[in-house]
Amino acid sequence: MDDLFGEEIVRAEALKKTFTLSRKQQKIEKTTLTRKVAVDGLSFSAYRGEIYGLLGPNGAGKTTTLRILSTLIGADEGDAWIMGHSVRKEPAEVRDRIGFLTSELKLEGFFTPDYLFDFFGAMHGVEKSVLAARKQELFSRFGIGSFAQVKVGDLSTGMKQKVSLVISIVHDPDVVIFDEPTNGLDVLTAKVVTDFLAELKAMGKSILLSTHIFSLAEKLCDRVGIIIDGKMIEDGALAALCGGKPLEEKFFEIYRGVKGEIL
Amino acid sequence: MKIVALMKKEFHRFFHDPRLIVTILLPGLLIFLLYFFMGSMIHSESGREMRVYLSGDSAIVDFLGQQIEGRGDKVEWIPLENEEEARAEIKEGKATAILTFTKDFDLFGEDARVGLVYDSGSETGSYFYSLATSVLISVGMRFPIDVQTVQEGGNVGMEILTSILPFLVVTFVFSACMSVTLESVAGEKERGTLATILATSVKRSHIAIGKIVPLSCIAAIGAASSFFGVIFSLPKLMGIGFDVLFAGSYGFLSYFMFFLLILSVVPLIVSAIAAVSALAHTMKEASGYTGVIMIVVMVLSFVSLAADGLGSWAVAVPVLNAVISMGNILSGELVLWQALVSVGANLLYAALLVWLIARMLSSERVMFGK
Numbered sequence: 001m002d003d004l005f006g007e008e009i010v011r012a013e014a015l016k017k018t019f020t021l022s023r024k025q026q027k028i029e030k031t032t033l034t035r036k037v038a039v040d041g042l043s044f045s046a047y048r049g050e051i052y053g054l055l056g057p058n059g060a061g062k063t064t065t066l067r068i069l070s071t072l073i074g075a076d077e078g079d080a081w082i083m084g085h086s087v088r089k090e091p092a093e094v095r096d097r098i099g100f101l102t103s104e105l106k107l108e109g110f111f112t113p114d115y116l117f118d119f120f121g122a123m124h125g126v127e128k129s130v131l132a133a134r135k136q137e138l139f140s141r142f143g144i145g146s147f148a149q150v151k152v153g154d155l156s157t158g159m160k161q162k163v164s165l166v167i168s169i170v171h172d173p174d175v176v177i178f179d180e181p182t183n184g185l186d187v188l189t190a191k192v193v194t195d196f197l198a199e200l201k202a203m204g205k206s207i208l209l210s211t212h213i214f215s216l217a218e219k220l221c222d223r224v225g226i227i228i229d230g231k232m233i234e235d236g237a238l239a240a241l242c243g244g245k246p247l248e249e250k251f252f253e254i255y256r257g258v259k260g261e262i263l
Numbered sequence: 264m265k266i267v268a269l270m271k272k273e274f275h276r277f278f279h280d281p282r283l284i285v286t287i288l289l290p291g292l293l294i295f296l297l298y299f300f301m302g303s304m305i306h307s308e309s310g311r312e313m314r315v316y317l318s319g320d321s322a323i324v325d326f327l328g329q330q331i332e333g334r335g336d337k338v339e340w341i342p343l344e345n346e347e348e349a350r351a352e353i354k355e356g357k358a359t360a361i362l363t364f365t366k367d368f369d370l371f372g373e374d375a376r377v378g379l380v381y382d383s384g385s386e387t388g389s390y391f392y393s394l395a396t397s398v399l400i401s402v403g404m405r406f407p408i409d410v411q412t413v414q415e416g417g418n419v420g421m422e423i424l425t426s427i428l429p430f431l432v433v434t435f436v437f438s439a440c441m442s443v444t445l446e447s448v449a450g451e452k453e454r455g456t457l458a459t460i461l462a463t464s465v466k467r468s469h470i471a472i473g474k475i476v477p478l479s480c481i482a483a484i485g486a487a488s489s490f491f492g493v494i495f496s497l498p499k500l501m502g503i504g505f506d507v508l509f510a511g512s513y514g515f516l517s518y519f520m521f522f523l524l525i526l527s528v529v530p531l532i533v534s535a536i537a538a539v540s541a542l543a544h545t546m547k548e549a550s551g552y553t554g555v556i557m558i559v560v561m562v563l564s565f566v567s568l569a570a571d572g573l574g575s576w577a578v579a580v581p582v583l584n585a586v587i588s589m590g591n592i593l594s595g596e597l598v599l600w601q602a603l604v605s606v607g608a609n610l611l612y613a614a615l616l617v618w619l620i621a622r623m624l625s626s627e628r629v630m631f632g633k
């Protein structure tokens with residue numbers, strides 16, 4: 001049974017994104033095609049206070065979808081709305097309402113967490129007094145205080161990740177979009193991230209994440225969508241979608257249904 | 264104020280990094296040391312004995328004499344009787360120069376002319392030449408000196424070093440602009456820190472302005488350092504005193520315009536390098552493109568040396584316009600409207616480039632294309 005739907009926070013409608021492949025990319029992808037459809041008519045909705053997980057194998061189009069939703073790149077067709085604002089027509093409105101975290105977005109190693117927090121606060125137009133209070137709260141909550149004045153470049157991967165997390169929500173966004181939150185992190189750092197996500201959910205944020213780690217999805221997500229080859233194959237509340245089976249088993253079932261067999 | 268925060272960040276980045284400060288200030292210091300020692304080597308000795316043939320007379324001769332003797336050299340003025348013989352003596356090294364003034368010489372008269380014959384291959388001759396020209400310019404001469412050398416190859420040496428100054432200035436300005444801009448724009452794009460800013464709601468035009476304005480200020484500091492490096496070493500290089508170099512004739516307006524011209528070139532070059540940096544995927548690629556810009560800038564600033572008397576259309580050509588006006592100022596022929604239009608034109612081009620950069624920052628293909 002699906003849960004009762006809450007307020008719709010994210011709505012994607014028939015998103016399509018095609019990349020033109022360069023010679024070099026053709027070689028890497030082992031193809032002679034000059035165009036690659038990364039996202040192919042994708043639609044889904046995510047609801048307030050929930051964690052929505054986009055699940056799919058490598059190259060399924062998860063990152064591309066999240067980049068479209070966070071207005072970093074534009075869709076060729078279709079549109080998406082974040083809290084009612086179109087990513088196509090009101091990108092600035094969308095940017096102020098989301099926190100986007102992906103390995104593509106880096107913090108300059110020269111600056112301290114303290115400086116960068118203030119800087120990105122200013123970029124989002126957060127008022128100074130609000131910003132100072134928020135900094136104090138978030139830094140103590142996530143244990144950043146002790147290295148707030150150390151250059152980001154000198155921090156450990158785990159510390160850096162914490163700083164990125166905190167800075168992504170400097171403007172208190174209602175929606176947090178998170179691409180592969182635990183990718184490349186050791187168990188301890190990964191735990192920092194998953195705890196953070198749980199914490200955000202407790203704060204009432206809506207979260208959209210992508211992953212190919214089923215255990216993570218099972219632990220965190222309220223709702224998942226399974227993407228294969230840029231298409232949304234199935235989505236719904238986690239329990240309803242799995243129907244009592246482990247998520248991984250359900251995924252293989254779906255994958256077999258689409259692709260015939262597993263490689 | 265998002266744009267203020269953007270600008271502050273660039274300044275903070277620069278002023279808290281000793282390495283960057285050194286990179287910016289070092290060229291000026293190096294130029295100074297290099298020129299200073301070159302000058303010391305060329306003009307090491309005093310106690311020269313000069314014999315100068317003189318035709319016509321002017322109070323300038325006395326002033327020139329004081330300048331020479333004040334530096335520990337001696338000069339003997341000999342009335343010119345036979346020019347052929349005098350030239351022969353210069354060739355043989357028995358005389359230093361022939362200095363001729365038109366009859367009833369009036370510095371500001373219509374038909375006032377000064378002629379100078381010397382041996383550009385002789386140290387004493389070159390020294391006399393640079394001192395005499397500097398003195399003439401410093402007392403307010405507004406026409407070219409008719410200079411001849413008894414050497415076959417024409418004038419070489421000091422003269423080139425002074426006429427090449429605008430070119431040198433542009434070169435130094437370029438190097439100052441290059442180091443900061445590549446690091447800040449191409450570097451940030453390559454490292455993915457620019458993308459983090461693009462993910463916020465700040466206006467793309469503000470990002471562009473927030474880069475160009477502070478980077479131009481920082482590059483201007485570097486340019487000023489190079490400029491003063493040249494200015495302070497020039498007297499030593501030419502073997503003349505500051506009093507001669509800075510004597511009243513150039514006047515405040517000339518110095519001011521000279522500096523304004525330099526300042527107008529800075530944002531232009533910064534935004535040109537920033538534009539190619541935004542296009543490039545890596546710092547390496549960006550420095551490749553910057554090399555092309557450098558060649559264009561060098562050519563533009565050299566054209567004015569090679570081709571004299573370009574039409575006034577040249578004020579519309581970026582960089583070239585500034586070099587021409589700087590050259591005019593150095594030879595005491597500042598044309599105010601030309602200098603002002605040049606400054607305006609350069610700033611206009613810079614503004615156009617900033618607009619272009621803002622467009623590029625909004626372009627997915629430029630910012631996130633692979």
Ligand SMILES: Nc1ncnc2c1ncn2[C@@H]1O[C@H](COP(=O)(O)OP(=O)(O)OP(=O)(O)O)[C@@H](O)[C@H]1O
Nearest residue numbers: 019020036038057058059060061062063064065633
């Ligand atoms: N800028 C680009 N240019 C060309 N092709 C691209 C580009 N970005 C993504 N693609 C291609 O689009 C497809 C989807 O990529 P995407 O990164 O969205 O997948 P993903 O689901 O995030 O995969 P992964 O799990 O590996 O991160 C892939 O085949 C990828 O090669």
Ligand SMILES: [Mg+2]
Nearest residue numbers: 062063064180
């Ligand atoms: Mg991905």
